[in-house]
Amino acid sequence: MQCRTSSLGGHEEVCDHCGEMRYSYNSCGDRHCPKCQNTKQAIWVEELVQATLPVKHYHIIFTVPHSLNDICLWDDKMYYKILFDSVRKTLHGCGYTHYGVETGAVAVLRSWGQNLSLHPHIHCIVPAAGYSLKGEWKDIGRYENHLYPVHQLSDTFRGKFLDSLKRKLRKAVMYDAFDAHIQKAYSTRWVVHSEASFAKANHVIRYLGQYARRVAITNQRISNITGTHVTFIAKDYRDRAQKKPVTLDGVEFLRRFCMHILPKRFVRIRRFGIYDHTTKRSLDLQFVPQQKPDIEHLRKDKETSVERIKRLTGFDIGLCPTCEKGRMRVIGVMPRIRSPPRHLAIVLFSRLQ
Numbered sequence: 632m633q634c635r636t637s638s639l640g641g642h643e644e645v646c647d648h649c650g651e652m653r654y655s656y657n658s659c660g661d662r663h664c665p666k667c668q669n670t671k672q673a674i675w676v677e678e679l680v681q682a683t684l685p686v687k688h689y690h691i692i693f694t695v696p697h698s699l700n701d702i703c704l705w706d707d708k709m710y711y712k713i714l715f716d717s718v719r720k721t722l723h724g725c726g727y728t729h730y731g732v733e734t735g736a737v738a739v740l741r742s743w744g745q746n747l748s749l750h751p752h753i754h755c756i757v758p759a760a761g762y763s764l765k766g767e768w769k770d771i772g773r774y775e776n777h778l779y780p781v782h783q784l785s786d787t788f789r790g791k792f793l794d795s796l797k798r799k800l801r802k803a804v805m806y807d808a809f810d811a812h813i814q815k816a817y818s819t820r821w822v823v824h825s826e827a828s829f830a831k832a833n834h835v836i837r838y839l840g841q842y843a844r845r846v847a848i849t850n851q852r853i854s855n856i857t858g859t860h861v862t863f864i865a866k867d868y869r870d871r872a873q874k875k876p877v878t879l880d881g882v883e884f885l886r887r888f889c890m891h892i893l894p895k896r897f898v899r900i901r902r903f904g905i906y907d908h909t910t911k912r913s914l915d916l917q918f919v920p921q922q923k924p925d926i927e928h929l930r931k932d933k934e935t936s937v938e939r940i941k942r943l944t945g946f947d948i949g950l951c952p953t954c955e956k957g958r959m960r961v962i963g964v965m966p967r968i969r970s971p972p973r974h975l976a977i978v979l980f981s982r983l984q
Contacts, residue, residue, distance in 0.1 A: 634659035640967035648957025673943035676840040692824040694752040708894035717792040730771040732761025735904030745865035747887035777825035
């Protein structure tokens with residue numbers, strides 16, 4: 632709520648060409664804020680593209696049935712941790728079972744659906760290559776549309792997830808309360824979606840980048856706000872992904888958004904296997920960048936943060952918005968507004984006495 636307001640402070644700028652004055656307020660930097668994650672998103676996409684192997688990649692999505700949502704609402708940190716661990720173990724096991732290699736993945740947690748409902752699932756970028764037991768690189772992928780048999784991924788993922796979940800619930804003495812949910816999950820068909828391979832990982836990385844640094848909704852999707860209701864645009868996947876308006880009252884909109892606020896310090900973007908930094912160091916793996924980096928852009932002493940933002944987003948934050956010729960120069964700093972200490976009233980009252 633305080634993002635880009637005087638509460639967080641800022642700086643006063645003046646154009647060196649036309650003399651236009653401007654006040655720029657600081658961003659909050661919170662990962663749930665829909666206004667200040669564009670730059671981080673562009674930087675994340677660029678760095679991930681440079682770090683991926685020059686091989687084709689598969690896009691695999693692991694989804695959990697909605698019958699387990701109540702457990703997620705009860706303890707989302709435990710639930711998401713089990714979700715990540717189950718995905719990692721499933722991909723690790725399938726890599727050795729089918730190809731005898733240590734493969735890897737970049738996994739991104741997404742907990743929301745188009746209408747902001749609770750829909751936990753993980754998107755994975757999996758390379759069609761691995762590191763064999765003999766210490767050699769090996770290309771993998773026997774199938775055109777999927778890296779592993781989808782039904783085997785689904786059954787393995789379901790078994791590992793529910794087994795870990797039951798262990799945690801028994802330890803917390805909560806198994807009886809959620810036993811009906813777990814039994815229903817056993818009888819439900821779990822969905823693991825695997826898309827056809829890409830020649831390069833750039834396409835799927837840029838697709839994931841749309842929400843890798845955002846949570847739930849963006850300002851662009853909100854079409855109208857009244858004193859009581861919020862209207863936003865959502866895709867209806869039951870009707871050929873057509874965009875339709877969804878109207879919710881303010882309380883319901885906030886309730887749905889708050890379901891997707893992540894636990895404190897929880898990491899929602901993770902790397903497994905050969906894409907994990909620890910594994911790369913232990914195996915002494917050397918990657919060839921998928922795209923040849925531009926040295927002039929990558930050198931920090933050559934490229935400033937303003938120049939990098941302009942290169943990645945196409946927006947020049949230092950350009951004067953009035954004359955579009957001059958550069959905005961900082962001439963003053965506005966400090967952050969801080970509330971008085973809690974004991975200030977007591978100190979003042981004691982002095983008055």
